[in-house]
Amino acid sequence: MKKTAIGIAALAALLATPALAADLYRPAPIYKAPPAAVPAAYSWTGFYIGLNGGYGWNQSTGDSYCITPGGVLNGVGCDTPNTGVVKPGGGLFGGQAGYNLQSGSIVYGLETDIQWSGIKGSGSAIDLCCNPAAVPLGTFSASSKLDWFGTARGRFGVLASSNALLYATGGLIYGRESVSNVLTFPLVSYPASATTTRAGWTVGGGLEFAFTGNLSGKIEGLYYDMGSVTDAFTSPLTGYTEGAKYNFTGGIIRAGLNYHFGGGPVVTRY
DSSP states (O other): OHHHHHHHHHHHHHHHHHHHHHHHOOOOOOOOOOOOOOOEEEEOOEEEEEEEEEEEEEOSBOEEEEEOTTOOBTOTTOOOOOOSOBOOEEEEEEEEEEEEEEETTEEEEEEEEEEEEEEEEEEEEEEEESTTSOEEEEEEEEEEEEEEEEEEEEEEEEEEETTEEEEEEEEEEEEEEEEEEEEEOSSOEEEEEEEEEEEEEEEEEEEEEEOSTTEEEEEEEEEEEEEEEEEEEEOTTTOOEEEEEEEEEEEEEEEEEEEESSOEEEEOOO
16 A cells, blocks of 8 residues: 555656656746838928028120220221120029929929129220221220129939939020120210129039928029120210120039928838
8 A cells, every 4th residue: 555655646746847857947938029111201391481692793794895886896986996805703602492393313303593783894904096006095994793694404313322312404594784884085985884684504513412391502603694794885086886794604613401391201111
């Protein structure tokens, strides 16, 4: 009987061992790393407004001419023509508004701006009178100013990164131009002036970078051509006509800030 009890106890111990072992061994918990942050892209689509400032210049201009009473350009009795007397340049400031539409890495849209302009200049030269004598008797003075201008342009760009846009732009430019000149001799002078609003074309390119939120900054350069303006004065004393031609062709470099109403960081979904 005693042997039977011992055998039953031993058998129970053997049967309990796996369960005890299972209780004693617990595998270490498996921790999963948090999901990777989903990268944020920048949406360029939408309307924007902004401010800009910069510097502009115009080619050397203010070329004078003379017409005799008989209608001959720079004929006998005329002074010697002057060229490149005026070298305009100066600051500019204004605002812009536009709309972008993004398709993948391509961004295209329209932009318009209006600018106050300080692109101006003046100059003078000793004038040689009465060919073929070429006697230095007079002074020729001229001035030119681009009072204000605006543009309406298309833009086409490619993303260098989600936040950096390289773009080309081109379209219409228009503005008000003021010019004047006076040719002064001891006994007679020839004053002339003109103010006109003209239109032309412009082309250029730039880089725009989107910061955190809806703000972006840009720097761009434009080449423009608004044709030419002439002014002239015919003296009732001599019958000669003295005038000057001014070309409004030059360049603009400006930097600006834009606020994007529809743009900003967006989460890219995979």
